[in-house]
Amino acid sequence: MADTRILTQTEAGQRAQLLDVDGYDVALDLTGDDKTFVSTSTVAFRCSQPGADTFIEVAADSITRATLNGENVDTSTFSRDKGLTLVGLAADNELVVEAVFPYSSSGQGLHRMRDRVDGESYLYSQFEVSDAQQMYACFDQPDLKAAFTLHVTMPGHWRAISNMPVENEDTAGDVTTVHFAKSPQMSTYITALCAGPYHEVTDTHDGITLGLYCRQSMKQYLDPDGVFEITKQGFDHFHSAFGVRYPLPKYDQIFAPEYNMGAMENFGCVTIAESSYLFRSQVTEFEREQRANVILHEMAHMWFGDLVTMRWWDDLWLNESFAEWASHWANVEATRYTGAWTTFLSLRKNWGYRQDQLPTTHPVYTDMPDVEAVATNFDGITYAKGASILKQLVAYVGIEPFKAGIKEYFEKHQWGNATFTDLLSSLEAASGRELRDFADTWLRSAGVSTLRPTVAVDADGRYTSVSVLQEVSPDYPTLRTHRIGIGLYDLENGVLKRRDRIEIDVTGERTEVPELVGVKRPDVLLLNDDDLTYCKLRFDDESLSTVIDHIAAFDDSLARALSWAAAWDMLRDGELRARDFIRLVIAGLPAEDDINLVAAVHRQIGTALTYADPSTTDQLRADLAACAKTAMEAAEPGGDMQRAWAKAFASFTASDTDLATLRGWLDGTGIPDGLAVDTDLRWGLLVALVGRGAATDADIDAELERDNTADGERLSLIARAVVPTAEAKADAWRRITEEDGLPNFARRSLMTGFAHPDQVDLLRPYVARYLELVPQMWKRLATEQALEFIGSGFPRLVIEQDTLDAADAWLADPAYPSAMRRGVLEGRDDIARALRARARDAA
Structure with a gap:
């Protein structure tokens, strides 16, 4: 294909x-x-x-x-x-x-784009795989x-x-x-070229020449101080931690337009997605931390991937997992983002948990028979689950032996190729521990365990027994050994404070915890405290009741993140009704002071609404809009929370009064003090209005004239596909599926706007059209673009039995290759899960 x-x-x-x-x-x-x-x-x-x-x-x-x-x-x-x-x-x-x-x-190969601002052309390469x-x-x-x-x-x-x-x-x-x-010896996939009239800013650090590049029309947004700060902190950290210096004389970072991914670790010539990380408008610390994480992720690859490279793509997981782990580690140790492990849990690890429960789950280490198979495995298991396991491995061997083993590995294999077995040998030599069983248990089996406490309490409120149950899917029945913390939290003057913490090894189906017998029952018993292992967690009934009433009261952001993650898992698994999850959001999230947690939960709310009984959705959305508006008004003017809650308000609201408020913001009236209604927020407001029939094509034309840039074009495509008419959907679909030479950024933007939760009636006819076109698009598009169309184009919002039946009929054809089937399988699973969640919510 x-x-x-x-x-x-x-x-x-x-x-x-x-x-x-x-x-x-x-x-x-x-x-x-x-x-x-x-x-x-x-x-x-x-x-x-x-x-x-x-x-x-x-x-x-x-x-x-x-x-x-x-x-x-x-x-x-x-x-x-x-x-x-x-x-x-x-x-x-x-x-x-x-x-x-x-x-x-398409963003693969040597990509060329024309800047609509000045007519100049910009080139960049993207060679992986x-x-x-x-x-x-x-x-x-x-x-x-x-x-x-x-x-x-x-x-x-x-x-x-x-x-x-x-x-x-x-x-x-x-x-x-x-x-x-x-150049020194390197692999083909990390060679690179960027060419065009790029704007340049340079600096030096520790003998390395640093370069920063972007399009001329974007240079006012470059923020060299912020990017160079993280870059320098990263080099200092990795030089000290890895014991081997970065080997090239210069290190360039190029913000690439129309980019497919977050970034790419080309040796000494890193490309970064301009639309995601070159900020044209006010952003919160959440977005800045994400940018820092990307910078550090690609820098870690200079050692792990570029200096020492996998022999074949079956070790892709190690490449990406190591960089994923190392970037969060460096953020915590070397930058101002000391809460990065909270963000890792809330965003990345939840991504891994979701991926690991799909029918397409796979072991972290998996065979890659060809390069086409590789493209399907840039997923939450390769990145987040693998990084979680490396985090456990570090805890198991100790950080100093781990660093010593890494140093020996880099010194021994620099400029060459190596395998995971080579890394294990270095770590075993440095730590004195046998690691093969650990690797086999965690890396060669799929699935995620759920850890659930069972407790008994006497009349004095003291535990008479505590045990931890390990539950696994019958399809993936591996029972693993989990090193976990157990935190005992008491509610004191409105604050949930940790009274005590123990560590145990959970093995088998049931693990007794004799250390807690006779201990006064806490208000919250928190399994996996400090997030040491890769697992889903549950609460006993009393702890869950406290969490629901006081989730924002934990004095530690990681404990709050664990509680939010548990609530999200329970919603997805049908153990918590969608309306109850949304009520938890309304009751607990406005008091949250960690912008990363707020941003992470905001991303989950849209899915939670699709899990609700449809007869309640309008009221739940109205409740969320009212909550967001109140939280926005209570937030510090000009601060992160005000902006985050303003975006949430625009996303949830549907009433005529609120839509008029959004229109007023666009027109410059009624704007809350401190809220910057800048370019990106204007587009967000306009898309919200268009999707609910409160703005027109003429409004999109006017906004594009106001923002006649590459980003403006991208955002205008989203807005046009959101228009709630059959004609607009037909035109977007025609462009997505038929237009020759359509740039990949344009197809992605049109697909983003095409699916809107309030437009299910307009989307229903495209269930059959999508399934009919999958084989044709598979043949017509390059691998990465075909996979994106199949995955993103699946009609996930048409949550009906007919959609499930149509997907099943399509999947019954054995002639379709597994790589092509993957996106349909995952979409089918999302529909089935949403139907179960709706039945639970209605019950």
Whole structure:
């Protein structure tokens, strides 16, 4: 289905045994039209079996010439999805491939965008998993590392940024050729190029040149002080913690437009999503902490992934899990975001829990038969569950032995490839502990355990018995050993304070806790206190009653986050009615002073409303709107809470009076003191009004004229797809599914706006259309874009038995490949879960 080669693990292993790649010399000519560019790749490599044949990936439109050791290569069988066959290899080889490549509009390969503000073009590369072949001919697998020398011919006013510093430049008229210094050994997927008239800010730290780049039209939003602060703190922390210095002379971070992901760890040339982390408007500390986490995540990859690289993609989890764990660790230890583990639990870990309960769950360590399978596993298990297990591993071996093991691992394997077994060996040597059983138990089995307390109390209010039950799914019955804290919290003068805390190992189905026999019962008995293990947790009845009445009273944000996570799990599992969860939000969230917790719970409310009995939804939404308005009015003017609750108010409200209030804010009237109705909030207000029929296409046109930027275009697409008419839905659907050359950011934006919870009647006809089009879109789009369409396009808001039946009928066809089925399976599970939750709420 993809237009690049689907490399299998078997092919990659055979090629790695056959070849050693010494280096690539790549010359790019970017001075042609805005559709294609010319790339000339010179590849020096050795062959262990002279006379053997192999292949090289070249996802080009056409090959102009190709020579192997001075002889012409037969290109008659070449295609983008097969690559170029090489026959009769010598012991030492030089391959030259000159080809014409298309610029990408999908965000994969060498992406080119045109800035609607000044008409300038900006390029950036995105090569993970195996898309370096879209810019140059290469053996596109992680264990064939090589040195790279890059030359870029481009318009004279452009700037080029790559993994290495610029060594020299040649200028002829209005054309410049930039020659980059030769790189150390690295994998193809982390090579990089950004080119265009990028705005640059530089600094230095600890001998490293730091660069920061963005489009010229965005330079007023760059915030170099904030980004450089986190960058410097990160380098200081990782240099000290890892014991091995960052090995390149410079470290650049580029805010990339129309970006598909959060960021990418290209060695020394990190790309970051402009729309997510280059703030055009006022933001809260929640968004700033998320940006810090992304900066530190990609920096951790400089060691774990770039300096030492996985041999094959079955260790992708380790790449991402390590960076996920290390970024939160660094945030806590080295920056002002000392509550980052609370955020990790509230956002990332909850993501992992959800993913682990889907029918598509998988072990953290899972086989990757080919690169197409890899694309389906950038998920909550690979990132969040894996990071949770690493956090447990650190607690198990101790932070100092862990750091010592990591240092030995980096020193031993730097510039090469390694496996998880190599890491375990280093950690075992440093800690003196045997870790293989731990790894097998946690990494090679799927599913999440639920820990539930059972208690008995005597007439004096003292425990006569306490035990912890471990419950697992019958589909994934592994009973794991959990090291947990148990916190005893008492309500004193309106504050839930921890009286005591013990640590135990939970094993098997039931674990007795004799340490608590005879102890006075607390107001809250909190399992997994301090969030040591990866599990879902429950409360005994008395503790749950206290939590419901006093969830904001915990004096520790992590305890509050654990309680919110438990409530969310109980809602999803049908143990808590949707109306009760929403009442908990209304009663407890306005008193919460941690903006990260407020933001996390706000993200859950929309789903909670879809779990409610439909006959109660309007009233629940009205109650939420009133709560949000009251909380906004009570918040500090200009502060984080005011802005967060103002956005929530705009999201929930549906009454004519409140919609008129939102319209007034757009027109500059009735704005609460301190609330900045700036560009991004204006679009949020407009989308809310459009979705409820209180604004028109003319209003969208006017706002786009006011904000005639790339972000304005993106947000206007969301607004147009939200319009509550059959005609608007049909036009958005046509563009999503039929428009040739539609940039991926545009398809994503249209899909975001297409699904609106108040427009189920308009969405119902698209259940059948979506299922009919899935196979066609799978063939038409590249892997990442097809997966996004299948996952995001599933009609999750049409929560009806007919949707479930239609999905089941579609899934009954065994001809569909598993990667294509995944999004439908997950969407089907969401519908089934929502139907169960609605039945529970109605009961």
